[in-house]
Amino acid sequence: MKVYQSHEIKNIALLGSKGSGKTTLAEAMLYECGVIKRRGTVEGKNTVSDYFPVEKEYGYSVFSTVFYAEFLGKKLNVIDCPGADDFVGSAITALNVTDTGVIVIDSQYGVEVGTQNIFRTAENLNKPILFAMNQLDGEKADYDNVINQMHETFGNRIVQVQYPLSCGPSFNAMIDVLLMKMYSWSPEGGTPTISEIPESEMEKARELNQKLVEAAAENDETLMEKFFEQGSLTEDEMREGIRKGLITRSIYPVFCVSALRDMGVRRMMEFLGNVVPFVSEMPKPENTAGEKIAPDANGPTSIYCFKTTVEPHIGEVSYFKVMSGTVHQGDDLINVDRGDGRERLAQLFCVCGQIRTPVEELVAGDIGASVKLKDVRTGNTLNTKGCDYHFDFIKYPAPKYQRAI
Ligand SMILES: Nc1nc2c(ncn2[C@@H]2O[C@H](COP(=O)(O)OP(=O)(O)OP(=O)(O)O)[C@@H](O)[C@H]2O)c(=O)[nH]1
Ligand SMILES: [Mg+2]
Known part of the structure; x- marks a missing residue:
């Protein structure tokens, strides 16, 4: 593709x-x-x-x-x-x-x-x-x-x-x-x-x-x-x-x-x-240090995982947005939110529901998915070595109901 x-x-x-x-x-x-x-x-x-x-x-x-x-x-x-x-x-x-x-x-x-x-x-x-x-x-x-x-x-x-x-x-x-x-x-x-x-x-x-x-x-x-x-x-x-x-x-x-x-x-x-x-x-999103990060394809690679599903015969599918840089198939990235664990993105996909089309690379601003990552949760940021961005820009409303203590 x-x-x-x-x-x-x-x-x-x-x-x-x-x-x-x-x-x-x-x-x-x-x-x-x-x-x-x-x-x-x-x-x-x-x-x-x-x-x-x-x-x-x-x-x-x-x-x-x-x-x-x-x-x-x-x-x-x-x-x-x-x-x-x-x-x-x-x-x-x-x-x-x-x-x-x-x-x-x-x-x-x-x-x-x-x-x-x-x-x-x-x-x-x-x-x-x-x-x-x-x-x-x-x-x-x-x-x-x-x-x-x-x-x-x-x-x-x-x-x-x-x-x-x-x-x-x-x-x-x-x-x-x-x-x-x-x-x-x-x-x-x-x-x-x-x-x-x-x-x-x-x-x-x-x-x-x-x-x-x-x-x-x-x-x-x-x-x-x-x-x-x-x-x-x-x-x-x-x-x-x-x-x-x-x-x-x-x-x-x-x-x-x-x-x-x-x-x-x-x-x-x-x-x-x-x-x-x-x-x-569009206005540049901010990382947790308050720096504005431009969606620059030549910047350090940083991806933000915004959704995880579990699919039959596949296991976990991690959906991400490329915040900066370019992510290639086979890249090793560091999960800065999970103890700096290393993750290999052996496969990259563009997704239509459950139809996944392999793609060699995805550039800043694009949305894609990878499968079978070791320890990636929704909300995690994965970076190339030497880049320490974190993103947590999604703010959810307070729950309407919660268990009485
Ligand atoms: N007549 C008519 N019916 C429509 C049209 N678009 C959707 N519908 C019907 O409206 C109902 C709801 O459609 P969905 O596409 O599921 O709506 P949705 O916004 O995705 O709903 P949620 O996922 O629950 O938020 C279905 O019965 C559709 O067939 C339309 O343009 N004309
Ligand atoms: Mg719907």
Whole structure:
């Protein structure tokens, strides 16, 4: 598999309340980039993401699942998180090791408690956020009502990038006001037909496009001057402005999707690939000594283990983020949190649920996994000899219940 450089990697967390459609969206994303040939469903118990028996039995995610999508020459590392409050720890971990959160909203139920909770966590961590308004094909979908709720709850930073022409079971088309095009689908979804905006929608589309242009221009003085001179921006300038707005959290773009019918998913992935920030553009994480560590592929190798699973026939799988340097297959690293024990990373993988693809090396900013390490726990930092970084940047909330003493 290709080794991606830091400027080709985007790390994204799929977040949102229980049942909003994150796992179904993950499935559609994997299908769109060709990892799977057939989309599974949560009901069919055959999704890439919910592969543990307990998840199949209950029909919802219990663990976060890491997957990657090679798309438009970029590597999107995505973590599908459980929405249930009981498993919020996984979502907090995922947000800490990724750079952008996609908050999935069920357009039948709107802004839920789970939506607000995860939004607050992202706010505390200063992470860029975009919203995926999902289930637009659902019986009770009500896009306009949910957009109003979002404005009330999250303020005027909510910016519509798209709007549906109708919602409910008839949903099959939307207007994209960034590209100023209409997207429509046959009942099977998938590849859209892209056409000109019909005259009847032009006024509304222009109005929303103007709002988007203004929001994009606000984040850059040069763009602002250009906007005042010409009253518009090119598509590339808008992308640049939106990217800056995402990083400073002054824009929360809203996308339209039906994950189940695979409508709007590819277009949202294009935005993830082309617009959301790269690892190198985000604030540098701090080590325990308070030093900011740049995701520099030529720096000392340091990896942070954020998740451990036990898989049948394999044993422990350790998921990690490369914080700096480059980790190669066969490297010996020192576990600075477990008595400086030496660990050989005999195998390195990029992971899609339980599918593991061997990779020769992973560079700073990337996410991968290794197996059969001797004594590595979640939260441990493994470094090259001579590097003494530790990371413990993930802070979990206090438990709601605990045993009385
Ligand atoms: N009609 C419709 N149903 C959807 C859509 N997306 C998801 N669903 C259904 O909504 C239910 C929940 O979907 P999931 O993908 O498991 O939702 P989730 O956000 O991963 O849920 P948790 O893992 O519990 O947080 C399932 O029955 C899906 O089939 C959609 O776009 N349209
Ligand atoms: Mg799920």
